[in-house]
Amino acid sequence: MTIGERIAASRKAQHLSQTQLAERMRVSFQAVSGWERDDYLPDTEKMIRLAECLKTSVGFLLGEKETSFPNGGTVRFFDVERMYTQVRAAANAKQLMQTARALSFASQMHKGQKRKGIEEVPYMIHPLMITCHALAMGLDDDELLAAALLHDVVEDCSVSPEQLPVSKTVQKIVSLLSFRIGMGESKEAAKQRYYSIIRENPLAAIIKVLDRCNNISSMANGFEKERMVEYIQETEQFVLPLLVDIKERYPQYYNAAFLIKYHMLSVLESLKRFL
Numbered sequence: 001m002t003i004g005e006r007i008a009a010s011r012k013a014q015h016l017s018q019t020q021l022a023e024r025m026r027v028s029f030q031a032v033s034g035w036e037r038d039d040y041l042p043d044t045e046k047m048i049r050l051a052e053c054l055k056t057s058v059g060f061l062l063g064e065k066e067t068s069f070p071n072g073g074t075v076r077f078f079d080v081e082r083m084y085t086q087v088r089a090a091a092n093a094k095q096l097m098q099t100a101r102a103l104s105f106a107s108q109m110h111k112g113q114k115r116k117g118i119e120e121v122p123y124m125i126h127p128l129m130i131t132c133h134a135l136a137m138g139l140d141d142d143e144l145l146a147a148a149l150l151h152d153v154v155e156d157c158s159v160s161p162e163q164l165p166v167s168k169t170v171q172k173i174v175s176l177l178s179f180r181i182g183m184g185e186s187k188e189a190a191k192q193r194y195y196s197i198i199r200e201n202p203l204a205a206i207i208k209v210l211d212r213c214n215n216i217s218s219m220a221n222g223f224e225k226e227r228m229v230e231y232i233q234e235t236e237q238f239v240l241p242l243l244v245d246i247k248e249r250y251p252q253y254y255n256a257a258f259l260i261k262y263h264m265l266s267v268l269e270s271l272k273r274f275l
Contacts (some may be wrong), residue, residue, distance in 0.1 A: 063079055105166075110237075206253050225275060
């Protein structure tokens with residue numbers, strides 16, 4: 001059940017019409033109709049008021065569940081359907097046309113794929129999580145969000161950047177984020193080249209650190225110990241310095257880089273104590 005469907009069901013359970021609910025909420029009929037169609041979401045203040053009017057909880061309306069996830073870890077605290085609705089609602093409300101197209105295309109390309117080591121978790125949870133992470137930090141640039149949604153499509157779905165239904169700028173960002181090892185090139189040299197190129201593009205750089213932040217937060221569920229150690233070493237060698245570069249070179253992302261670095265260091269130091 002989507003957020004809009006939960007709002008509609010709760011409204012009907014209270015025997016309210018859309019017009020009556022709109023009057024209680026002091027919003028237009030069109031606003032209530034839009035919420036129920038999942039065109040966009042109420043803001044935080046309205047969501048709290050909506051839960052009160054419908055005699056339910058914000059958690060219920062958002063689809064949160066009080067349960068444990070023994071095989072899914074932290075990734076299972078976030079629902080694909082809910083995040084899809086959140087991103088689609090943001091794209092509609094802010095008229096983010098690139099993001100809307102990217103959301104549909106990424107969902108189609110990643111359909112049926114699962115997160116490595118967590119067979120019951122859809123792969124789409126990963127691009128959705130980093131996109132929602134960006135939105136939560138106030139990063140609502142259309143090209144940034146579109147590239148975040150598409151960042152793994154070229155690597156994982158046998159699609160070229162030119163086939164992506166987005167602008168050439170977004171295609172370029174996704175291309176930069178797609179790791180490749182050139183003919184006769186060592187993996188280490190490829191990484192050096194990869195991060196060096198990403199460093200020169202502010203959108204690619206911030207997406208890369210969001211990507212790594214999400215991956216290290218969930219890798220305990222899907223990585224063997226040796227792979228975790230390797231991933232931590234790569235993060236310390238390449239990604240943490242990239243965060244420093246972002247803070248120094250791209251002041252528009254200073255606050256986001258600070259929050260991401262705090263999160264990443266907290267996770268890394270916790271994991272290292274158990275390895």
